[in-house]
Amino acid sequence: xxxxxxxxxxxxxxxxxxxxxxxxxxxxxxxxxxxxxxxxxxxxxxxxxxxxxxxxxxxxxxxxxxxxxxxxxxxxxxxxxxxxxxxxxxxxxxxxxxxxxxxxxxxxxxxxxxxxxxxxxxxxxxxxxxxxxxxxxxxxxxxxxxxxxxxxxxxxxxxxxxxxxxxxxxxxxxxxxxxxxxxxxxxxxxxxxxxxxxxxxxxxxxxxxxxxxxxxxxxxxxxxxxxxxxxxxxxxxxxxxxxxxxxxxxxxxxxxxxxxxxxxxxxxxxxxxxxxxxxxxxxxxxxxxxxxxxxxxxxxxxxxxxxxxxxxxxxxxxxxxxxxxxxxxxxxxxxxxxxxxxxxxxxxxxxxxxxxxxxxxxxxxxxxxxxxxxxxxxxxxxxxxxxxxxxxxxxxxxxxxxxxxxxxxxxxxxxxxxxxxxxxxxxxxxxxxxxxxxxxxxxxxxxxxxxxxxx
Ligand code: NAD
Numbered sequence: 001x002x003x004x005x006x007x008x009x010x011x012x013x014x015x016x017x018x019x020x021x022x023x024x025x026x027x028x029x030x031x032x033x034x035x036x037x038x039x040x041x042x043x044x045x046x047x048x049x050x051x052x053x054x055x056x057x058x059x060x061x062x063x064x065x066x067x068x069x070x071x072x073x074x075x076x077x078x079x080x081x082x083x084x085x086x087x088x089x090x091x092x093x094x095x096x097x098x099x100x101x102x103x104x105x106x107x108x109x110x111x112x113x114x115x116x117x118x119x120x121x122x123x124x125x126x127x128x129x130x131x132x133x134x135x136x137x138x139x140x141x142x143x144x145x146x147x148x149x150x151x152x153x154x155x156x157x158x159x160x161x162x163x164x165x166x167x168x169x170x171x172x173x174x175x176x177x178x179x180x181x182x183x184x185x186x187x188x189x190x191x192x193x194x195x196x197x198x199x200x201x202x203x204x205x206x207x208x209x210x211x212x213x214x215x216x217x218x219x220x221x222x223x224x225x226x227x228x229x230x231x232x233x234x235x236x237x238x239x240x241x242x243x244x245x246x247x248x249x250x251x252x253x254x255x256x257x258x259x260x261x262x263x264x265x266x267x268x269x270x271x272x273x274x275x276x277x278x279x280x281x282x283x284x285x286x287x288x289x290x291x292x293x294x295x296x297x298x299x300x301x302x303x304x305x306x307x308x309x310x311x312x313x314x315x316x317x318x319x320x321x322x323x324x325x326x327x328x329x330x331x332x333x334x335x336x337x338x339x340x341x342x343x344x345x346x347x348x349x350x351x352x353x354x355x356x357x358x359x360x361x362x363x364x365x366x367x368x369x370x371x372x373x374x375x376x377x378x379x380x381x382x383x384x385x386x387x388x389x390x391x392x393x394x395x396x397x398x399x400x401x402x403x404x405x406x407x408x409x410x411x412x413x414x415x416x417x418x419x420x421x422x423x424x425x426x427x428x429x430x431x432x433x434x435x436x437x438x439x440x441x442x443x444x445x446x447x448x449x450x451x452x453x454x455x
Contacts, residue, residue, distance in 0.1 A: 012040015015139030367448030
């Protein structure tokens with residue numbers, strides 16, 4: 001039996017930072033994942049490949065609209081195989097970088113599938129000798145959830161995994177679920193000429209986004225070529241002559257492919273046919289504030305436990321857990337985890353929304369600014385969008401929502417203000433360079449108290 005101080009199961013944005021941090025502190029650390037999966041869902045099946053495809057889609061959009069910049073590009077075209085190849089090369093480069101970083105940090109890598117047994121014993125496929133450790137961390141991530149009633153022929157009925165490896169742009173695509181995956185991937189395929197129809201059963205797209213912004217974005221996304229239905233259900237799905245037949249709110253429609261994007265579930269394969277029992281709660285691994293599961297010495301972080309299923313939340317968990325193990329008195333607080341949607345335009349939000357503040361009866365002032373009044377946005381041809389800030393009576397930021405250029409970067413200003421309790425008055429003393437998109441955020445903060453120059 002090989003022994004370690006820590007075995008991390010899962011090499012994603014939760015697992016690999018934890019393994020590296022602990023190894024750098026002198027601990028004997030092992031990490032287990034499939035060779036092709038280091039980097040996790042984020043790098044291999046989620047954030048990074050989607051962003052690579054969105055970048056190709058965004059640039060294609062610019063080519064088609066070159067005339068707006070005084071440029072000509074008569075024959076804007078694309079090569080889907082090359083777009084996929086570029087995406088694959090990016091993920092490969094990043095995956096190799098993570099593996100090298102872990103090796104340099106002194107982490108022992110096991111490339112295979114881990115199974116967890118009682119008393120903190122781990123067996124890895126392809127390795128004869130079992131592993132044992134004082135501590136084990138489950139950083140096992142999540143996999144797409146597909147309702148059992150939907151067909152399972154993944155050539156037609158895709159999850160995000162198949163969509164990211166599509167060998168061609170389908171003529172038509174039904175997207176079940178108007179969450180982040182549905183909207184981001186829907187937009188990629190729509191940009192390349194696919195007829196995309198998104199069906200969301202809730203009254204609004206993008207759960208978690210404030211209702212007014214979600215409504216405001218409907219015409220924006222429709223203009224980008226997507227048909228979006230809210231408050232409607234896909235009653236049934238079946239295969240007919242190599243195509244998909246869907247009944248949507250009682251109406252039959254046919255599509256070349258279907259993307260099922262109705263959420264994700266915890267990857268529990270580490271427990272498959274083993275003698276260990278780890279308790280779950282509403283499908284998530286139950287943990288205390290010390291991240292310990294119901295099995296002593298076994299911890300869990302990231303998508304597998306409570307909190308948003310986001311890569312940066314998993315890395316945050318890893319950072320907090322490593323700090324706790326160093327003896328620091330810190331606990332996780334998910335109230336300021338930023339959410340970002342990398343569509344064109346981008347959307348990002350953090351903290352409280354108007355809906356949640358109204359629900360808890362907290363008073364606030366609203367500040368707004370429009371990108372159409374921001375010089376940098378207009379010169380970049382990205383004047384659509386706005387920033388909304390929610391400021392408490394004491395001048396501290398409670399929340400913000402941004403849709404428009406670089407929303408995912410600008411949101412960091414909002415997170416910083418809220419995290420460190422900086423007041424709107426103090427913030428207005430900070431010099432923002434001109435011309436930048438970040439000036440629009442400063443304006444939105446100042447406008448809450450009526451002190452913005454442009455009003
Ligand atoms: P989601 O939970 O964000 O959205 C799923 C949507 O599907 C919900 O709006 C839900 O109401 C709807 N839905 C469920 N069943 C339905 C049905 N039968 N018919 C119609 N609509 C239905 O899930 P997702 O988009 O699959 O994403 C999964 C996770 O991955 C999320 O936690 C998300 O935050 C994360 N993710 C994040 C990013 C990002 O940060 N940019 C990108 C992709 C995924």
